[in-house]
Amino acid sequence: MNLREAQQRFHRLCLRLFDALGYEVAAETLQGEVRIDASVRKDEEHLLVEFVVVPARRPGLGILRDKVAGARAQMVETGSSARQRVLLSCMLDPAHLEWLQSEFDMEIWGRERILDELAALPADYQSLKKDFQEFVAKLRRLELVTLRASKNDVAGTTAPAPPPLPGFAESPVSPLDFGEAEEFSKYGDLRKRLVDTKRGPSHAKAYEVLIQDIVRYLFGDFLVDPRPQRRTERGLDFMDITYRVRSGHPFWDTLTRDFRTRAIIFECKNYTKGITPSQIYSTERYVNVGALRSVCFLVSREKPHEHAELAAFGAMREGGKLFVLLDDSHLHQMLNIRETQLRREAEKKTLKRDFEDDPSEVLDQAIYDFLTRMGR
Structure with a gap:
């Protein structure tokens, strides 16, 4: 799976997730002259949503900031009064998530939140859960390729393989024991x-x-x-x-x-x-x-x-x-x-x-x- 394929697959899975959550989904909709990944509605709630693949399991804040800013700019350009949400394929550290949501005044879902939403769905959606789990496994192999190609890697070294997925959900961020540092x-x-x-x-x-x-x-x-x-x-x-x-x-x-x-x-x-x-x-x-x-x-x-x-x-x-x-x-x-x-x-x-x-x-x-x- 290359990056383009990952983006397309993530897009389709996220549309299925919103449908499962009870939203009326309009995919790749035009808002004025601007194309948005999705416009979703449920009761009185109206959201413009962008789906973004970030080929790193826990990307740096600089990368996240650029990705979120780009997605937000796309939605702001519509002039719509609808609320905005960005779904990211990567894991998010709590401090990063807090700042990004505060700075860009929008809701952001990382991989952890998506997995939580999927886990809460009834058994009827088992195929969606399985498809997303398979997508995450393939995405992590893409992340590994990206890591190996990173300019920050030491020449001649090989990045370790990512640990296997522990069942369905990934392990949450856990603080290290910093001791007396x-x-x-x-x-x-x-x-x-x-x-x-x-x-x-x-x-x-x-x-x-x-x-x-x-x-x-x-x-x-x-x-x-x-x-x-x-x-x-x-x-x-x-x-x-x-x-x-x-x-x-x-x-x-x-x-x-x-x-x-x-x-x-x-x-x-x-x-x-x-x-x-x-x-x-x-x-x-x-x-x-x-x-x-x-x-x-x-x-x-x-x-x-x-x-x-x-x-x-x-x-x-x-x-x-x-x-x-x-x-x-x-x-x-x-x-x-x-x-x-x-x-x-x-x-x-x-x-x-x-x-x-x-x-x-x-x-x-x-x-x-x-x-x-x-x-x-």
């Missing part, structure tokens, strides 16, 4: 501190220290030499935390090149409410293109006021200064993804960072969303 123990501590740190000016220093610890955990090998509260030349304004970028990380290398910056600023706002345009204007004074510090990640506890983004648009349009507005939800997502990244690296027994499973995907998507919303 420092990197993994930091994860839970940072999440708890983020929840427990109180909001307001009297706790601003604690929040700044926490953000510094989170950045170190997420990107410590690449964002280095932090300078907390470093004053500018005239001694009037200060930057919460400024970092030098060490080369070697695709996201940070691209960001520093595209925006011609040598320093990355993290400005921490431990406010009880979302930031307003005034915080953009005050910070803009020391985000200085001429001084090669043109990028600022402005981190606050709540989502910013809608006019704050308008102010950020102005700073970008008029001065070439990039403000990336983050809040606690972004930090939680990145901590989840970093934990998954470390676990999967441990499973592979490698010390090399896996950039396909990197928390920088959250930042890259936030920047892309910002740039696409900005008017002329």
Whole structure:
């Protein structure tokens, strides 16, 4: 089975699944000028659905992000008010699934969810269950071929064969026993501190220290030499935390090149409410293109006021200064993804960072969303 055949077979099986679940199914339907894999209805529910084969059992977040974004763009282009859902042939780590659904505001089913839905069907659908089980077995052989051909493989080595399917359902993702490993123990501590740190000016220093610890955990090998509260030349304004970028990380290398910056600023706002345009204007004074510090990640506890983004648009349009507005939800997502990244690296027994499973995907998507919303 090649990739094209896998896509066709997955498509047919998913249509049969929706039929078994009681939906009225219209396959490969035109919505305006856009062709969608399926439009399904049940009672008052109307869904546009895309079926996507990903030839990797547990693909990296970068691959998943691209696949889901492509499927979503196809459905958004229809202009339909129907809900959107993507079915993926691969397994999904919980942290990846959480971020993808949150970022793209749609429901996503991975292989685990599909298998759960099939398992819940009555015995009348045994042939569908068997056909999907056979498809998964063939798909895993295709995944093995893809793995062997991967550019990340060491030349001359042979990828191990995947374990046999344990009956019908596949084993769920299970966390490793991390023991006393420092990197993994930091994860839970940072999440708890983020929840427990109180909001307001009297706790601003604690929040700044926490953000510094989170950045170190997420990107410590690449964002280095932090300078907390470093004053500018005239001694009037200060930057919460400024970092030098060490080369070697695709996201940070691209960001520093595209925006011609040598320093990355993290400005921490431990406010009880979302930031307003005034915080953009005050910070803009020391985000200085001429001084090669043109990028600022402005981190606050709540989502910013809608006019704050308008102010950020102005700073970008008029001065070439990039403000990336983050809040606690972004930090939680990145901590989840970093934990998954470390676990999967441990499973592979490698010390090399896996950039396909990197928390920088959250930042890259936030920047892309910002740039696409900005008017002329």
